Amino acid sequence: MAPTKYTNRTIPKISLLDFGTRISEITAQLIQAAETDGFFGLVDHGISSKEIEHMFENSSRFFSLPDSTKSTVPFSHLNAGWEKNAQVRPSTGMPDRKESYQMQFGSNMAGCWLPESTLPGFKDAALEFMKKAQSVSEKLMLCFARGLGFEDEYFIKAHDVSRAESQTVLRLLHYFEVDSTVPVPEGYYRAGAHVDWDFVTLLFQRPGQSGLEICPGREASTSFGIGDSWTRVEPKEGEIVCNIGDLLMSWSDDRFKSTFHRVKTPSVVGEDYFGPRYSMAYFNQPCTDAVIQGPLKKYEAVTGREFTQKAMNRNFAALKAKKEALEGVMDGAAVAVSSS
Numbered sequence: 001m002a003p004t005k006y007t008n009r010t011i012p013k014i015s016l017l018d019f020g021t022r023i024s025e026i027t028a029q030l031i032q033a034a035e036t037d038g039f040f041g042l043v044d045h046g047i048s049s050k051e052i053e054h055m056f057e058n059s060s061r062f063f064s065l066p067d068s069t070k071s072t073v074p075f076s077h078l079n080a081g082w083e084k085n086a087q088v089r090p091s092t093g094m095p096d097r098k099e100s101y102q103m104q105f106g107s108n109m110a111g112c113w114l115p116e117s118t119l120p121g122f123k124d125a126a127l128e129f130m131k132k133a134q135s136v137s138e139k140l141m142l143c144f145a146r147g148l149g150f151e152d153e154y155f156i157k158a159h160d161v162s163r164a165e166s167q168t169v170l171r172l173l174h175y176f177e178v179d180s181t182v183p184v185p186e187g188y189y190r191a192g193a194h195v196d197w198d199f200v201t202l203l204f205q206r207p208g209q210s211g212l213e214i215c216p217g218r219e220a221s222t223s224f225g226i227g228d229s230w231t232r233v234e235p236k237e238g239e240i241v242c243n244i245g246d247l248l249m250s251w252s253d254d255r256f257k258s259t260f261h262r263v264k265t266p267s268v269v270g271e272d273y274f275g276p277r278y279s280m281a282y283f284n285q286p287c288t289d290a291v292i293q294g295p296l297k298k299y300e301a302v303t304g305r306e307f308t309q310k311a312m313n314r315n316f317a318a319l320k321a322k323k324e325a326l327e328g329v330m331d332g333a334a335v336a337v338s339s340s
């Protein structure tokens, strides 16, 4: 693979400790991070390392089931369910080397949960963890609302997970172990470079299972950050890595930056991590009927449903262009387009 240029950048670390009394200070830090890097690490957020690890154990339980069982809850056009080697990124034109399982709170999950007898306790544990991730997300939403001059509850209402219109997703990810003796073909990524389409993503990683890389800022970026200088983000126990998605970028009239990121396929022995990588991404998606427009009205108002549809269409168009450029390489590959 062509060598990547790396730069050491410090990603802002933001503590949510004493949220009620420190809210102004936290808001200022979040706005600063959102305007510059588009990425930040959250600590003292109220989800313990034990709770995160417990959800990772549930994730491993799910992924260690046979494919024939997981395939009974396949990925659906409602952005829920299981896929394997099927998410093709426009940046690479190749399927990510991974499997993932997406869960939502409401009826979009109909037929996408495994029976209790197959995976006892899993659904309850997942929903409980999702509620915790939601409560952290709502703190961020309150601060972003204040920073943009909206009323405090504005974004929280637009992402109400108790409503049937909710589209918010927890994605469990499993990247397969890589054989260090086999050279990595050009263009292979565990997850190809992309931006997320959501409001803000909360990413949970397991210490030691590295590979996440980010390319901060947006204006100066080349297409998908290829050729730009990247920064590795090492997983730290208890820390949630957050990134601004396209939705918040648009809802802030481009004041906040949605940022390219990817997961490298390990290739350098002694430097990269070749073992399996598990991560979990909580994508804050707008309710289908939420109306999205920034305070400066830079973009036309759209609903949450239209925003998601447009993002999917853009992704499909970019993918089609990439496929045509790579004619033949992609024949027969199934395509899953989802939250990122």
Ligand SMILES: O=C(O)CCC(=O)C(=O)O
Binding pocket: 171, 173, 191, 196, 203, 205, 212, 261, 262, 263, 279, 280, 281, 339, 340
């Ligand atoms: O696994 C990771 O660290 C990144 C996952 C990601 O960016 C995504 O699924 O959108």
Ligand SMILES: [Fe+2]
Binding pocket: 194, 195, 196, 201, 261, 340
């Ligand atoms: Fe992502």
